[in-house]
Amino acid sequence: MKLLLIEDDPSLQATLVRTLGRRGWEVATCADGALALQQWEAVQPDVVALDLTLPHVDGLQLLTTARQRGWSTPVLILTARGTVGDRVIGLNTGADDYLAKPFDLDELEARLKALSRRRLPVGAALASDSSLSHVSALGSLRLDAESGAAYQGDQVLDLPPRELALLQALLSRPGRAIAKEKLFDWVFPGALDVQYEAIEVVAYRLRKRLTGTGVKLVTLRGLGYLLKADE
Template sequence: MTQVLLVEDDERISQPLLHMLGREGWAPLHAADGATALAVLAGTSPSLVLLDLSLPDVDGLDLCATIRRDHPTLPIVMLTARAQEVDVVVGLGAGADDYVTKPFRVAELVARIRARLRAADAAEAAAGGTTAAATATPGDGLRVDADARRAWLDGEELALTPKEFDLLAYLAARPGVALRREQIMSDVWDEHWWGSTRTLDTHVAALRRKLGDSGDPARFITTVRGVGLRFEGA
């Protein structure tokens, strides 16, 4: 059975969520603080972590970064009351794959968990197969290795979250093509995604920052007005 680790100290939130996880057919694990969460992860192998940012013993972003460092492919969904754009960007930069802002609808949270689990399964299946042209050199000092899930810029390896790498690899494989935002969300996130494309915006912002891509014109990722994005590193 798929295990989901909930890291949440507020029982008013954790108890209904644990019940929801069980009702949806997942095996819920619970940690009320960061130390317990790390201990649980050391002894079990959950398929996903639901991580609240407000914990009693550690900053949730620091814990997120630690989990991402020790478990590079483990999906992490943040639960946060920090709705400001800068908080979302910082959170995704710490290694989270997605976020849900409190208060949230249970149906939305379930949909995001299912999407992250499907994406993880697809990535694992793809890693077990043979990929043609796995190493791409889009140009302008950038190299992307899809098999190893590593990328380098000007010879220096980039520290990317799993979803940032997915997005970079997707764009780099399609240089010069204007890609619709909805198509990117469908291909990189999940074909059943719904809602706004704000998640894409935050990931693009984080990716641009790591690529040093803030100039005008952009070195790699260009916004195509009214359409979406185009990768320029050809």
């Protein structure tokens, strides 16, 4: 797996490069916020670990720009800003997970591995669950199996990372319910401080975004969610 580490602490950067490298990660680094987007585009990482306090360009500003460009690479924020307010701001900006410093290296790797699943082809990423099969289209919606991007006809659906992750999972099993527990693990991989009910918020937002696509997100009480084409 390929990691882009955007971190300006040389000691921490060296430790993570050494430790994760020994565990099979290919780690590229950047210590300057002004150069990070260029590095991000060049490396095409599976996951990004992003410090918030960077020289020249703040990490949140960097993340905002990346999401505005449509870059859906999963992002794990690493920072000493550990308050609830800071976590909320980071997640609302487009981060996928948040780990406050100091952190345990095993926990860091576990979270990175969970996030990197989103860069796998949809069918491969879900293949470990034998109950899910690879179906890439329903009605006017389809998924690019390589990038995971969602399309309505020929137009890319501009979806935030969590709604895209939920759509990927549901499109793998159209017309059949997937339990909330499985969807939560897919949408919030490795999250330790996210309430279970958060999956309901993501489902609500995705349902609104699917209006007019000819596909419905249906809630089945006690069973989970499914996608079905309008009749």
